[in-house]
Amino acid sequence: MRISFIVMLIALLTTTLSPSAGAAQEPQVSAQARSIFDHNRDSVAQIRVLLGRSDSHTATGTGFLIGAGGAMLTNYHVVADKALEPQTYRLELVLPNGRRSALRILALDVVHDLAVVQGDVGDAKPLSFVESQLSKGDKVFSLGYPLGQGLTVTEGTYNGRSEEQYYEHFHFTGALNPGMSGGPAVDADGKVFGVNVASHLGGQLVSFLVPSKYAKDLLDKAAAAGPSERDFRKEVGAQLRAHGEALMASLLKESMALERVSGFTLPGKVGEFMQCGAATSRESERLYTVDSYRCHTLSSLYIDPRLHTGMISFHHNILRSTQLGALRFANLQESRFESGRGGEFDRKHHTRYACDDRVVALKGKRAKMVMCVRGYKRFEALYDVVVKIATLGNAERALQSQLSIEGVSYEAAMAFVRRYVEAIEWSR
Amino acid sequence: MEPLAFVEIVDRHKDVLARHPIYHWPVKIGRGYQADVLVDDPFIAPIHVAIASAGEERFTVLDLGSLNGFSLTASGKRLDTAEVGPDDLVRLGHTQIRIRTPSYAVPAERPLQATALYRRPAAFMVIAVLVVALFLWNAWIMTSDDDDKYVILLSTIGVITVIGIWISIWSVVSSAIGRRPNFAAHGFVACAGVIALVAASSLFDYLAFGFDMGWLQYVAFVVVAAILAYIVYRHLLLNSRATRKTLVLAGTGISLMVCGAIFAINLAMDLAQDGNQHYNESIKAPAFLFVSGVSPNAFMSDAEALKRKVDAMGKRD
Incomplete structure (x- = not known):
């Protein structure tokens, strides 16, 4: 089963409701929620991404005022268009009282999906971070502008750290809808402990928050860097590279976890943040069976609406048949080894794939190995690497394995590919 | 007078x-x-x-x-x-x-010739049976389910129909130009040609796998084009009295046009789906593999060239 995340972002359906009209529609919530709402209504604003000089927004999100100095926090994915295409997009801040002002980016954290922005917020009073630890089951609140509606407060439950993810998230049981991205998640005292980031596709009220410690770090970084205009595209590239290095290093730190599938020893759950599963497909009319084992990282990095990266996935398929005979079995292998589309592709982002193939000897046994590489047009020294391996020596049992690594440096990818290939072993 | x-x-x-x-x-x-x-x-x-x-x-x-x-x-x-x-x-x-004038000397009388073997209907029947057998075999190789009998039959019927249409077109052309349909002769040429095409492309596919030389697939494309040119040449020879040179040119031209069209379609599909990966996909039975394989590290250091290639692509755009 493949779990994907829907990253909350675009409220294309929204009509241009004026924020003051929105503020009038107060939702039905508890008295506590009402007080949270009343306390924060001035410091949580809507962020709109506008195309060029036009007045129509392409996306909306939420931002909130925090700390001294007028800095606001939001998600990277809310302001990504502006960061990557500063000439094409502009940002606008809409305060609850209807006042609009320009907004500029001070700092970005692509990996944790955070951004520090600054706009004219008048005399609104900033929120502050929570001091103490929350515990599972605590009642918490999330604020934002869902689907272009007015400021909304959502009541939910804090459910601790989300397991099995490389990027630390808090699990929030409550509704997060597109447009609420970048809004604050606050405890019962109205103190910020996290930033709204995503909800689970196919889940019910399974939502995620970025822990506030990363937000604090980014605010410090923004304060230290000062208000100079920077090339954020370069910075995004550098952050992606650093993230890729760290991810690969964490995979290489320990010896490779192995999995035994139908006589093959294969790379298994190589990292805590990977989700793995096995399956066997057996149909009565079929003259062969497929045993498969697949692993993938649970989340990917959002770069822009058409580009996600940072995923690592691999699968092993073991084909077995005693009835097909050598020729038909080889044909089955061949048809399953056909090249196809390598994941999502966008001409704007990716170069074409360059591939090479060779018959290799893996511990004395022959296999066909394919390597395909593509680059990122807007970020230097980042690559997607796909490796395919098909064993050749046996007419009744064959492995087809595929590894795909997104958005890492070439050297880091190769180090893991080497480990992956070395781990594969089988008896005749 | x-x-x-x-x-x-x-x-x-x-x-x-x-x-x-x-x-x-x-x-x-x-x-x-x-x-x-x-x-x-x-x-x-x-x-x-x-x-x-x-x-x-x-x-x-x-x-x-x-x-x-x-x-x-x-x-x-x-x-x-x-x-x-x-x-x-x-x-x-x-x-x-x-x-x-009446004194003009005409050439000597030509002896009657026995019809060439391949132009006889019996030869066409034999080779047609061979073609059907070849495609049934080919379709059978491609199946891996018990339920695929109809797939075998349908795909074979499809190929036979295409060959039939091809032969009919040449016969009609023959009747129009040469006043004789020459159906059996055209049938033989078409069937022999199809067998040659299948044999050549399979041979190169097997060689590409067996000796791990993916570039042979490009050679195969040229060989297939040449065979196609020869088939067209033989068809033209049956129904035209143009000189050999003209026929060779016509055969080459038609073959280049067909192969050019296939190449253009491939290229267009490539450009439309430029996220695709291209590599030598052929996998055959173990008995046809004649190389012992290089070490994965040797392959990976060769594959460094891929990085340089995509770096160049990234800079170009």
Whole structure:
């Protein structure tokens, strides 16, 4: 089963409701929620991404005022268009009282999906971070502008750290809808402990928050860097590279976890943040069976609406048949080894794939190995690497394995590919 | 009375369409009823040319003030007067004529020939059965389910239908140009060609796998194009009297067009789906693998070239 995340972002359906009209529609919530709402209504604003000089927004999100100095926090994915295409997009801040002002980016954290922005917020009073630890089951609140509606407060439950993810998230049981991205998640005292980031596709009220410690770090970084205009595209590239290095290093730190599938020893759950599963497909009319084992990282990095990266996935398929005979079995292998589309592709982002193939000897046994590489047009020294391996020596049992690594440096990818290939072993 | 000569109206293959005996010199040729030889060609004057004897097997052609004049087919240049022999073709309007005397020596009688083996219906039947068997076998290799019997049958019927249409088209062309359909002969050429195409592409596919040389697939493309050219050449040979050189050119041209179209379609699909990965996909039975394989590290250091390639691509855009 493949779990994907829907990253909350675009409220294309929204009509241009004026924020003051929105503020009038107060939702039905508890008295506590009402007080949270009343306390924060001035410091949580809507962020709109506008195309060029036009007045129509392409996306909306939420931002909130925090700390001294007028800095606001939001998600990277809310302001990504502006960061990557500063000439094409502009940002606008809409305060609850209807006042609009320009907004500029001070700092970005692509990996944790955070951004520090600054706009004219008048005399609104900033929120502050929570001091103490929350515990599972605590009642918490999330604020934002869902689907272009007015400021909304959502009541939910804090459910601790989300397991099995490389990027630390808090699990929030409550509704997060597109447009609420970048809004604050606050405890019962109205103190910020996290930033709204995503909800689970196919889940019910399974939502995620970025822990506030990363937000604090980014605010410090923004304060230290000062208000100079920077090339954020370069910075995004550098952050992606650093993230890729760290991810690969964490995979290489320990010896490779192995999995035994139908006589093959294969790379298994190589990292805590990977989700793995096995399956066997057996149909009565079929003259062969497929045993498969697949692993993938649970989340990917959002770069822009058409580009996600940072995923690592691999699968092993073991084909077995005693009835097909050598020729038909080889044909089955061949048809399953056909090249196809390598994941999502966008001409704007990716170069074409360059591939090479060779018959290799893996511990004395022959296999066909394919390597395909593509680059990122807007970020230097980042690559997607796909490796395919098909064993050749046996007419009744064959492995087809595929590894795909997104958005890492070439050297880091190769180090893991080497480990992956070395781990594969089988008896005749 | 013995004719002095014959004026022959011939088509572009030098077949005689009409033959007029001549009893006096000069002889007038034209569209009008006062002409000695009447030609119903609207591009010819009522009295177009006069032809007179100019000695043994020689004749003088004289333009009688026509609009379009005349020329010799060999040179194509308009002339007012010309001396011609029995093998020269004179072009008037859209008509060609030649003049011969009764003493003209015709070539010797040709012996009757037995029909070539491959042109006989029995040969076609045998090779057609072979083709059906080949495609049934090929389709069977591609299946891996018990339920695939209909797939085998349908795919074979599909291929047979395409070959049938191909043969029929050539037969129709043959009837129109060569006056004989030559169905069995075209059938043999088509079936033999299909077997050659399948054999050549499989051979290269197996070699590409067995010796781990993916580039052989590009050679295969050239070989397939050459075979296709030869098939078209053999079909043309059956129904055209053009020279060998023309037929070779026509065969090559048609084959290049077909292969060019396939190549263009591939390229267009590639450009439309440029996220695709291209590599040598062929996997055959273990018995056909003749290399022992390099070490994965050697392959990976060779694959460094891929990084340079995509870096260059990234810079270009």
